[in-house]
Amino acid sequence: MKAITADITTLKVDAIVNAANTTLLGGGGVDGAIHRAAGPALLEECRGLGGCAVGDAKITRGYKLPAKHVIHTVGPVWRGGHSGEPEMLAGCYRRSLEVALEHGVKSIAFPAISTGVYGYPIEEATRIAVATVREFLKQNEMQMDVVFCCFSERDLAVYSKELS
Ligand code: AR6
Numbered sequence: 001m002k003a004i005t006a007d008i009t010t011l012k013v014d015a016i017v018n019a020a021n022t023t024l025l026g027g028g029g030v031d032g033a034i035h036r037a038a039g040p041a042l043l044e045e046c047r048g049l050g051g052c053a054v055g056d057a058k059i060t061r062g063y064k065l066p067a068k069h070v071i072h073t074v075g076p077v078w079r080g081g082h083s084g085e086p087e088m089l090a091g092c093y094r095r096s097l098e099v100a101l102e103h104g105v106k107s108i109a110f111p112a113i114s115t116g117v118y119g120y121p122i123e124e125a126t127r128i129a130v131a132t133v134r135e136f137l138k139q140n141e142m143q144m145d146v147v148f149c150c151f152s153e154r155d156l157a158v159y160s161k162e163l164s
Contacts, residue, residue: 001133003148003159009037011149014105015059015069017096019113022051022074024058030111030151034070038063042070055091057099069103071096075114078121086128089114093132100144107145112155122158130162 008016008030018034021027024046026035035042045060049072052058057073073096076088092113100108110129114120126148133146148163150156 001130001137001146001148001163003150003156003163005150005153005156007033007151008109008111008149009033009065011109011147012066013107013109013145013147014067015071015100015103015108016062016065016067016149017057017108017110017113018070018072019111019116019118020052020072020074022054024049024052024072024074027117029116034065038065038070046072055088055095057092057095059099059103067109069100069105071099071105071108073113075118075120078114078119081124085114085120086124089120089125089128090132093129094136097133097136097140097144101140101142105144107147109147109149111149111151112159115155122155126155126158126162130159 041063054074059071073092076085115122115125148159
């Protein structure tokens with residue numbers, strides 16, 4: 001596991017994770033950036049997926065992206081932390097890794113799911129992200145390169161602290 005600052009759409013990994021919404025039909029933030037970079041064929045494939053539940057994940061091809069696949073997951077909207085948000089956010093990381101494993105993905109990059117428009121506090125979200133990925137890799141005794149792709153130096157500092 002490592003944390004970097006980058007635009008996730010530029011990463012040449014087996015799969016990048018998209019912080020989508022339940023429709024899977026695009027939006028703003030990292031979702032908008034991924035759809036723009038992948039091209040309209042991504043939206044076409046997403047139309048056939050029938051949406052995605054909060055905490056679940058679905059995979060598509062990467063089209064014009066350097067990444068081979070996009071794993072679309074839907075984070076929870078932050079409502080103060082007592083509405084099941086931690087469990088749902090952990091589900092995003094766990095389900096994304098399960099889907100990755102099923103598709104032979106050896107390298108994966110995650111954005112900071114739910115911490116933008118959905119308002120999840122970065123420190124708490126980071127703790128869940130790192131703990132859930134660590135636990136998954138340990139339980140599955142597997143080799144997967146996991147990159148936490150931060151979009152600001154501030155987020156990178158939070159991730160670096162959590163990883164050390
Ligand atoms: N590369 C990496 N990280 C990025 C990029 C990028 N190109 N662009 C933004 N981020 P958000 P959410 C960071 O709002 O909170 C969409 O409309 C951003 O700085 O994209 O899960 C969906 O359709 C933040 O740290 O996702 C949903 O409706 C992180 O990505 C809703 O937003 C997540 O911010 C999902 O909200």
